[in-house]
Amino acid sequence: MEDITNSFGTYFYPSSALVFYQSNGGLNDTYVEHFDMDSDGAPVNPHPLTIGEAKRLATALKIDEDSLNQLKSNGILPNNLLSFDAKSATIIWYSKAQKRELLFSEGLGIKSGTAQTSSLVWMADRELLHVYALTINRKPTANTALHYAPFFNVYESGEVCMGTVDIKATETGSIKELMTLWENYFFNSYFSHMMADHNPVDGNCVLLWESLIGTDTMFPTDRLIKSNQKLKDILR
Template structure:
């Protein structure tokens, strides 16, 4: 703390101070605000008291605008909204919900499972993520979902019954200014590059033995057998709440 204070004092010097007056009128909506501005003298004392000028007001407004842009940059698009985006909430930390169609990905499995890592076809998926947590679900078919679309348990290891993912030792590093396109790309990369290792609380997300399922799927041309998916109690709309 001592070092921080010394560095701050040597790098930043006070130049302006504002004093805000509030004239009480008995009705809050009719209260009057007056702002008085002070320059800071060479000895650190306030001097030259005067009403806040237009130039000072514009400069102050620019600072607030910059701060607001930093605050709201998280999950904003660089351009057009990507087609796979379903919902974005920038409030209370922020989260996004998006869709990926059936695809082939590289899957990594811990040796203890007895499943060779390799390429496998996965079903369409729904992703719901904030800066520090991820939940995934599966869909039947390949159509882009609507609010009423039923969700199924994602047919993978390391997932709780409610869809939340245990990321294990994966280091999640998503900044406060991360744009939406990068946000989705980062989470998908984190997920597919992590190792599947075990079932969470003995939750088997499919109707058959999940180990045998992936042993027969990896490094083949088989599409994922969606008939083995187990339904959740959710529809897509539940993820927007």
């Protein structure tokens, strides 16, 4: 008869074993003994675990924590995704001009409601969000100029101040899920103030949003202010 065992796949055989001994005294000491295995799989040659053997064990058990935190596509990548770095969990995407629900704090004197917003470019990792505006309503190219996002709570650099919002993006592994999460965080938090006296639009930002809330008027892209960056400057 022919032995076809190897045809079923890789065969793993025992090569060594570790036995941990622990004292029941007050010091609670631990001792590790290493066994080799003979051809029959029986433990032989018992001896204290050597430094070399301990290093090989540590290498075998080492887990790359960075790889565990990497983003995954979780299916087909979204059409509006522009760039991503799985290791740093940084993603860049855009959203077209659309009607959004906007929340304003009482101090601004703007009634919360729906309004048309411009097309936006988003850059985020698991801790920080940056938002920029576009004057076009299509997928940008590397040379497309970025404009200041026409919202309160956004620094001149594009970084968003999330205030007291509890960000729970550290365990998010899906690119699409992280994109959705950040957009929801941004538009479900209250816009409250300008950052470091940065006025993101040409004219009065309060009056602009007061005129747009509750209407179907398209966002006036001529009120956007061009920044000193193009899309290629933030691509990873």
